Amino acid sequence: MLLTLLVGGIGLMVINQIESQTEKQQHIIIFNNHISQLASGRLGYLKDFNGDIAAHIATELQAAKTLVDHDLQLKRSSDSSQRLNHLAQQLQLYDDSFTQLKQSVSARITAENQLQTHINHASELLRQLTAAIPASDDSLQHLAAQLGKRFYQARFLVIELLRGDDIQGKLQDTAAEFDTYITQLQTQASSQQQLLTDISDSFKQYAAIASTLPGLMSSLAKNSAALEQDEQTLVDTANQESVAQANLQQSITHSAYIYVTIATLAALFVGFSATLVISRGINQPLQQVLDVAKRIGEGDLTAQSNAKRKDEMGQLMQAIAAMTQSLRQLISQV
Incomplete structure (x- = not known):
């Protein structure tokens, strides 16, 4: 029973960890989509200097920040936390660079x-x-x-x-x-x-x-190049985290396979051992009863069994002993 609970517990733990890793992978995909939106928004903003596009960039940037902050609150390895902290810092640098870009655009307009x-x-x-x-x-x-x-x-x-x-x-x-x-x-x-x-x-x-x-054109080009480099850094770091999470998920699955295999073998061993113990617990007293009954059948009324057991088999042995005693008394009276 305990082994069954153990195997079930390991399975449940593995499922939870795989679900957690899957969620983290989905977050990375969503994060990369936000970065893609930032890149396309930047190009559109440099083309038209449209305030709505700037607002869209700010929204996507805030969504990416919120996603990273949420993942930082989850339990992760030190390497993963370090990459997420780097993403958070890089997003802030991107925000600062975008602010400078808007200032350059405003000066040009x-x-x-x-x-x-x-x-x-x-x-x-x-x-x-x-x-x-x-x-x-x-x-x-x-x-x-x-x-x-x-x-x-x-x-x-x-x-x-x-x-x-x-x-x-x-x-x-x-x-x-x-x-x-x-x-x-x-x-x-x-x-x-x-x-x-x-x-x-x-x-x-x-x-x-x-x-x-x-000078204004040079500033625009410089700020745009800085933003483009920041976008590439964000994508590279996110991809590193994706690879790390994929490897971790594979490791969890492999470890779970080993744990379940060991637990299953242990359950089989314990079950087999328990079967032997139970079998011996039944066969030995039954053989004693058969020996006593055989001796009584051969006329040996001195045959006795040590009926110290408290279970049904012990009660049977006590009944045979009482029968033997009764037969001896009956014969002595003849």
Whole structure:
């Protein structure tokens, strides 16, 4: 009975451990899915700078943190706990890097909005300048047209800059040409000095903001690369934990097989031993009864048995002894 309970207990323990390992493996799969969502979300965010995508990334990141925190509360080996702690630290680093990425994105969006504001303002000023110059003054009209051309050329260079092209030298050359035409107009159109000054200031501000774009683009690329590396580290660590848990599950199954085999052999041995003991406990007194009965049948009324047993066999031996005694008394009276 005890061995049966032991085998059942071992089986139950093995089932619980296998279920626990299966749950941990499922958690790793879910964790990797969260990391996959982070990677795709990062690429989408860098493409569109969409706030909803950023919120989705934050949700997936928090879900991954919660999963790791939950697994840290479970009983695990020291190596497993160390890997989980590393995952928790790496997730925090990812969170910090993503915060820096959002700051870089915010700075770029601000710069683009400021550029657009200056474009609109400068366009209006150039329109006013063209309207203020007499149509008959071909020289001033030509200079104003060249001024507008350089401004819009700078605008398209900034668009190329946002695409990642290295056009800083072209932008500086355009700015120098713009200053040249401004100077010529200021010399020839003295009545438009204030308007020309406003146009010059607007362009300088536009160029100053444009000059910050390479740094912003570099920061975005750096932060994105850091996040990509963090994602790979998270996946690698999670896969290491998956392999370790799979090996542990295999070890548990193998150990359980050995324990159950040993317990089964022990149960068979004990059962066989118990059968021998019970068999001897029945056969020996039965043989004694048969010997006494045979001797009595041969006429030997002195045959006796030591009926010290308290069970049914002992009662039978006592009954035979009483019968023998009665026969001896009967014969003595004849």
